[in-house]
Amino acid sequence: MSATPKTALTIAGSDSGGGAGIQADLRTFFACGVHGMTAITAVTVQNSLGVQGFSEVPVDVVTAQIRAVAGDMGVDAAKTGMLATAEIIHAVAETLDEVHIGRHHETPFVVDPVAASMHGDPLLREEALEAIRTELLPRATLVTPNLDEVRLLTGVAVTDTGSQREAADALLEFGSQWVLVKGGHMYDNPECVDLLSDGVQYVELKGPRHDVEHTHGGGDTLASAITASLAKDLGVPDAVSAGKRFIERSVAEAYPLGQGIGPVSPFWRLDHGA
Ligand SMILES: Nc1ncnc2c1ncn2[C@@H]1O[C@H](COP(=O)(O)OP(=O)(O)OP(=O)(O)O)[C@@H](O)[C@H]1O
């Protein structure tokens, strides 16, 4: 019998194309050596060309999935991705309290505030933004928005590393312990600079900007790699550094698949020799 690995729970939507959402989270958890568990919030009809539609999972089924795994198997760290509606966000927030997950409990909780796919297709109903601000961010150990999500949540338009700091401060007002303002979309910067802050420390995580068009699932993969490290008891700054190294290599090794945007790849972490 082998040693039981640490466990991570993702509360997110399914991507039929396998590159983002639940599927990205599970393959990242696997590559990082943690046991992945899921509470599926929505089923998207999606491929490399975009999201053609989605159907939400009934709220009581979403919360029952969280309770089922937390009560039996235990959760060492959790994350959220696509949550679709204010009703789901409200129920998830209440259930996380019930099972002691979040910044005011022992189990770390990462919020990836997914609002749209990289093609611009909406994955969150508009009225749900306020629920993310008021119900999820106060419970978050870390929130990991991209620049579009930062603008939607705070109104701050990030154009450079100076405004990235302003955005981090504005986001912290909503109550998360740490924020990571991702800079992947600052396309005129030759480096990809993500800013991590808890309001005291401001840490710039820098890496080369790889010249690849296949970055589907990049945000989900980063948040999952961070969650996996938190499950393994790393502190937030170390977990985010490990996540940044993980996504950098996964972007570098992204592959074309389908006629549109292919997925980032965590395969490099696995041994293909067998
Ligand atoms: N071309 C690139 N080369 C290297 N790293 C990148 C590149 N693009 C994004 N990244 C990194 O990938 C992570 C995700 O960043 P990004 O700002 O693109 O988030 P996102 O929009 O949520 O991702 P996506 O929409 O691709 O799922 C960040 O750590 C960012 O720095």
Ligand SMILES: Cc1ncc(CO)c(N)n1
């Ligand atoms: C289901 C799902 N979650 C998240 C994203 C964002 O990458 C996506 N495209 N699809």
